Amino acid sequence: MKNLLFISVMLSFGINLFGQVRKFEDIPKYILEQLGKMGVDNFPLLNCYESAYFNVLFEKNRKNFDFTDKKIGFITGSNGKTKSSKANYFALEKDRFNRNYTSNGGTLYIFDAVQKEVSGGYDAAIVYWSKVLVPAKDVAKRLK
DSSP states (O other): HHHHHHHHHHHHHHEEEEOOEEEGGGGGGHHHGHHHHGEEEEEEEEHHHHHHHHHHHHHTTEEEEEETTTTEEEEEEESSSSEHHHHHHHHHHHHHHTTTTTOOEEEEEOHHHHHHHHHHSSEEEEEEEEEOOOHHHHHEEEEE
């Protein structure tokens, strides 16, 4: 019964996928060697290095979603209400890597056509360092 309730709650929030790769050693070395080329701008369209990174970070849960040529939004804050940027996300990620911490990870929200329109054209969003699970419709609204 608990599992059914959990599934019902998750479906009401939209498609939210938690990052499964938490340790940097689980990310291939050839991708980590390119960290310096990630987050070099605030353009929401990912470059090939960023796409490869997120494809590994969310590998187990993203199903057939591929980050290549995707526009990704970033949200942070304890309540998941602060719009962030790709540069901020990767600055924190690089710092965590250099300190030998775990990755930011976060929750991946893959948008449907309606959410993509509401968000201003984002294909997905990553909400990180949030203490709450934010409904997908709210994530889409916060990106616009």
